Amino acid sequence: MTLTNYLVLAAILFTIGAVGVLVRRNAIVVFMCIELMLNSVNLTLVTFARANGSVDGQVIAFFVMVVAAAEVVIGLAIIMSIYRTRRSASVDDANLLKY
Amino acid sequence: MIEAPDLSLAALTPLLFVFGAALVGVLVESFAPRHVRQPTQVALALVGTVGGFVSTLLIAGRSEVTAGGALAVDGAGLFLQATIAGLAALSILLFAERGLDPAKSAFVASAAVPAGSPRDRELLTDERVQTEVYPLATFAVGGMMLFVAANDLLVMFIALEVLSLPLYLICGLARRRRLLSQEAAVKYFLLGAFASAFFLYGLALVYGATGSIRLSEIRESVSTDGTGTLLVLGLGLLIVGLMFKASVAPFHTWTPDVYQGAPTPVTAFMAACTKVAAFGAILRLLYVAFGTADWTWRPLVYGIAIVSMVVGAVLGLTQTDVKRMLAYSSIAHAGFLLTGVIGLGGGTGSGLSATLFYLLAYGLTTIGAFAVVTLVRDGDGEATQLSQWAGLARRSPLTAGVMTFLLLALAGIPLTSGFTGKFAVFRAAIEVGAWPLAVGALVTSAIAGFFYLRLVVLMYFSAPAEDGPSVGVPGLPTTIVLAVTVAATLVLGVVPGSVLDLADRAATLVG
Numbered sequence: 001m002t003l004t005n006y007l008v009l010a011a012i013l014f015t016i017g018a019v020g021v022l023v024r025r026n027a028i029v030v031f032m033c034i035e036l037m038l039n040s041v042n043l044t045l046v047t048f049a050r051a052n053g054s055v056d057g058q059v060i061a062f063f064v065m066v067v068a069a070a071e072v073v074i075g076l077a078i079i080m081s082i083y084r085t086r087r088s089a090s091v092d093d094a095n096l097l098k099y
Numbered sequence: 100m101i102e103a104p105d106l107s108l109a110a111l112t113p114l115l116f117v118f119g120a121a122l123v124g125v126l127v128e129s130f131a132p133r134h135v136r137q138p139t140q141v142a143l144a145l146v147g148t149v150g151g152f153v154s155t156l157l158i159a160g161r162s163e164v165t166a167g168g169a170l171a172v173d174g175a176g177l178f179l180q181a182t183i184a185g186l187a188a189l190s191i192l193l194f195a196e197r198g199l200d201p202a203k204s205a206f207v208a209s210a211a212v213p214a215g216s217p218r219d220r221e222l223l224t225d226e227r228v229q230t231e232v233y234p235l236a237t238f239a240v241g242g243m244m245l246f247v248a249a250n251d252l253l254v255m256f257i258a259l260e261v262l263s264l265p266l267y268l269i270c271g272l273a274r275r276r277r278l279l280s281q282e283a284a285v286k287y288f289l290l291g292a293f294a295s296a297f298f299l300y301g302l303a304l305v306y307g308a309t310g311s312i313r314l315s316e317i318r319e320s321v322s323t324d325g326t327g328t329l330l331v332l333g334l335g336l337l338i339v340g341l342m343f344k345a346s347v348a349p350f351h352t353w354t355p356d357v358y359q360g361a362p363t364p365v366t367a368f369m370a371a372c373t374k375v376a377a378f379g380a381i382l383r384l385l386y387v388a389f390g391t392a393d394w395t396w397r398p399l400v401y402g403i404a405i406v407s408m409v410v411g412a413v414l415g416l417t418q419t420d421v422k423r424m425l426a427y428s429s430i431a432h433a434g435f436l437l438t439g440v441i442g443l444g445g446g447t448g449s450g451l452s453a454t455l456f457y458l459l460a461y462g463l464t465t466i467g468a469f470a471v472v473t474l475v476r477d478g479d480g481e482a483t484q485l486s487q488w489a490g491l492a493r494r495s496p497l498t499a500g501v502m503t504f505l506l507l508a509l510a511g512i513p514l515t516s517g518f519t520g521k522f523a524v525f526r527a528a529i530e531v532g533a534w535p536l537a538v539g540a541l542v543t544s545a546i547a548g549f550f551y552l553r554l555v556v557l558m559y560f561s562a563p564a565e566d567g568p569s570v571g572v573p574g575l576p577t578t579i580v581l582a583v584t585v586a587a588t589l590v591l592g593v594v595p596g597s598v599l600d601l602a603d604r605a606a607t608l609v610g
Contacts, residue, residue, distance in 0.1 A: 007307075014296075014300055017296070018293075018296075021289070021293050027285060027289065030289055031289065031292070034289070034292045034293055034296055037293075037296035037300070038296055038299065040300075041296065041299045041300050041302075041303050044300070044303040044304070044307070045303045045306065047307075048303065048306055048307035051307070052306075052307075052310045054310065056306070056311070056312065057303075057306060060253050060302070060303075060306070060312070063253060063256075063257065064256075064299060067256070067257065067260045070260070070264060071260070071264065071292055074264050074267055074268060074288065075267075075288055075289075075292065077268070078267060078268070078271055078281070078284045078285055078288050079285060081210065081211075081213075081271065081281055081284075082281045082282065082284075082285050084213040085213045085214045085215060085277075085278060085281065086278075091285070091289070094282040094285055094286065096278060096279050096282055096360075097279060097282055097283060097286070097355075097356040097359055097360050
């Protein structure tokens with residue numbers, strides 16, 4: 001099992017996340033897809049850390065986790081506030097801002 | 100045994116000042132009684148931003164890498180930090196304006212109350228304000244100042260999040276039209292998080308290709324080992340993430356919606372400060388880390404610059420809302436700024452000083468323009484429809500005159516700062532041989548000039564509507580902002596010499 005396999009897996013996960021952001025309609029699910037992208041980056045970082053023989057990548061992965069946790073707090077607060085008004089978390093219903 | 104990294108506290112004073120003020124702001128929010136919070140928070144945010152501004156001036160001329168190599172305090176970094184702190188202080192003044200609206204503030208009294216509920220209508224004219232906006236904005240300012248000094252991709256990422264997360268929140272805190280505001284916050288948040296995931300993947304790929312995230316080590320690795328697919332791919336993803344923050348087309352889709360939905364003082368803050376911060380990071384990344392391999396990013400940035408100018412200028416023509424129009428103007432200006440980035444020419448061109456000057460000039464003008472937008476009101480808050488601005492000159496010649504002057508500056512008419520800035524970046528692009536780009540930029544500035552002039556014509560030569568908007572009498576904070584921005588736009592247009600010299604002397608990046 002070479003390290004390349006992990007990189008390919010991470011790239012696939014990242015792509016699934018990115019496509020999910022573009023096609024899913026529920027804000028919570030979109031947000032989960034973004035988290036998937038962040039975690040695939042973590043996998044990439046840890047794999048490269050192993051390949052380079054340094055711990056930098058693993059330390060960066062910790063930072064990413066902390067930032068992702070902060071992002072969850074902010075994101076859920078924003079989605080919650082819009083849900084309480086509209087009773088819907090669909091990004092298609094949020095359509096007041098356009099030409 | 101872990102050794103602490105060497106910290107040059109003197110070089111970090113601006114950052115410490117701003118983050119310190121933000122942290123004290125959080126304490127005030129938790130412990131001070133409600134009625135003293137608003138004045139205390141405004142004072143604190145002003146002390147933080149003005150203090151940050153003054154301390155950058157005091158340590159001007161320093162050039163060093165500190166904090167274990169993670170931060171670079173140099174001419175360009177300090178110039179941008181001073182710009183951000185100064186523009187942020189002006190924005191905080193706009194935040195603090197309470198005299199214009201019968202609803203007492205641009206910010207919601209209690210963000211937790213659902214929009215449109217009976218309690219929400221009760222709170223509409225309440226004295227209370229969600230004063231968290233001040234510490235949040237101060238944190239965002241701190242993040243921006245860290246962003247332009249980041250000498251390491253991880254610090255850059257952390258700073259990106261520190262500046263973005265508070266901005267997502269304060270976008271959603273408008274007192275009127277709360278649904279629009281909340282929608283803007285959701286869109287900004289989802290797209291912003293999406294873009295930072297791309298930035299992060301770019302970081303991981305660059306780390307994999309070079310074994311380091313320090314900008315100087317990436318440069319060494321690029322010059323000794325050359326550039327592989329992994330590195331170029333990583334650089335591309337990093338650029339996507341940064342361009343998103345700088346609202347450059349084709350990564351601009353959030354910009355019009357968020358600029359329109361967010362409270363206008365916040366829009367002014369984002370349009371001016373976020374742009375400065377994002378371009379600071381773009382300059383540092385491209386110049387310090389990839390300056391010796393500029394063929395890797397030059398075609399990409401070249402293309403993006405053209406797309407951004409064209410999209411901003413052409414779509415700006417079709418807008419019917421003043422805030423959206425200014426948003427497209429900001430996209431077009433991002434394209435003009437990228438002409439200056441192209442003018443870097445691997446570090447030998449005058450592009451760096453030109454871009455620094457342009458950022459300062461554009462930031463001041465755009466804050467002034469949004470300050471005028473806060474003045475024009477009808478019963479339902481700000482009147483941002485273009486049709487409502489018809490005949491404004493007859494209602495208030497002074498307001499229309501100020502707006503006309505600022506719009507002419509955005510269009511780049513001589514004797515305004517916009518002209519000086521555009522001249523500087525176009526010259527930098529021509530000097531490195533990118534004259535097709537400069538010609539394209541000239542054509543698109545002419546197109547963009549049309550929609551600025553359309554608003555001017557509308558204000559002066561149309562009959563005012565019967566039930567048209569009234570022009571509010573600005574309180575002290577907004578008056579200060581308007582006076583400063585108009586004076587600066589004029590001075591930077593008529594006698595730009597000393598500031599251009601300053602930008603020239605500041606145009607160094609260490610790392």
